[in-house]
Amino acid sequence: MELNNCVALVTGGAHGIGRALCRALHMEGVRLAVADLDIECAEKVASEVNGLAVRLDVSQQQEIIAAVEHVEAELGPIDIFISNAGVAFGDGPDGAASAPDEHWQACLDINLMAHVYAARAMIPLMKGRGGGCLVNVVSAAGLLTQVGEAAYTASKHAAVGFAESLAITHGGDGIHVCLVCPQAVATRMIGVDEDSEVEDGSIGFGGNDVDGILSTEYVADCILAGIQEERFLVLPHPQVSTYFQRKADDHDRWISGMRRFRRRIKGQTNELQ
Template identity: 35%
Template sequence: MEKRTALITGGGSGIGLTIARAFALAGVTPVLAGRSKARLEAAAANIEGAAFVPLDVTCEESVQHAFSHLTTAGYEPDILVNNAGAAATASFERTDIATWQAMLDVNLTGAFLCARAALPTMKKRGFGRVVTIASTAGLKGYAYTAAYAAAKHGVIGMTRSLALELAGTGVTANTVCPGFTDTDIVQSSIQNIVEKTGRSEKEALEALTKHNPEKRLIAPEEVADTVLWLAGERASAINGQAVAVACGEIM
């Protein structure tokens, strides 16, 4: 994997930052992308050889500008990790149209825009990997997450369709579907449960992990290792798959 370049959206923190570190250790040049230039700059400074590019995945113009910059700077990605995402919770009837659209924009349309921008160079080179971080919510759904689950189901369907078009090109497209992972987003969800229900943090955590046979959060490193495998040369036969990283949770 040496001499490859990986673009990781949402790379300034959480799972994305952990993935970037894993790539760097494998000899891949990680390019961190996200909306906060300051956060990206600080994160990249702590990863040897890393670069960064400001990017709003929900804006087509921003995606086009970022990829143009990467081409000029010599950082066209061989590997794209669509990690940027957000999760909003509400009952179905209390989910307003703004929340619904926001979940589709960042989790689904963002992955579409970035993949579309990355594919021409990948196909020309005869090698490429598009790995999108989905969720177990994209495989089964959970209560109070209709908009998020719909977006994650959508990105899995998009990836499966894309994989069929890419067959024989040397480019693959797959999704990784983690269960609840130990990130700031999940910690915020725990605090939200505590504030809204009066449960303790322990009880809130138990509620989130009740479907996990091991009754624990997934470690970001476990997600990163799966992405690293899918991005490798020897994963060329893995295409159009939704790989669950969920301790055996039944989908």
């Protein structure tokens, strides 16, 4: 896909990976809508990338519909919709099932249903125009499992399944679906200052950065390449592919290995349940 002069809407564009995506897309000549709950920071990013700031709660279907209408009226047809906003809260004190219902619901609403609402709003429009691109920023947790994050992991697994269904059903309509599954990225989500300089591949930021943390800029470049090359799966940490194969080859052995991994990182931090 040729990016120059496209219109893109990025949810969660005010911070972290979304902010880096806005900056990288701007450099490629894309006209941007920076959509976020945090309108103050969305406005800062929008002014940097000469874009349009939109206040949006992605968990509300009506707000996604209204945002699409507003952005199309201001910038023209949306070619690329990037569902990037996401949340994680950690497990509750008694393990995998013990997080409060409101955390489970928020994970399901924001990490999964927002992708469904975006697809419902965009697919009829994109089909009518002969195509478009839906990017779903999910997580390696959706292919594997994030230790200490049961609700996040379950919602991200569901989001992987939904992206596969979208790609299978709508590939023939000219709609490119891009599924992004990173491990640790240097953002507030994992307790890293998003403005700090991070060397790609460095460790020491917490138990789940075992394969090295990546900068938001690096991850944004991987996503841009995935859009341009019209790939389905984007894995900024290439190791994820090997782990995914090992899991498929012998699921029981993989669970035993993950138990050992959990014990190891639990010894390093008291935060994990």
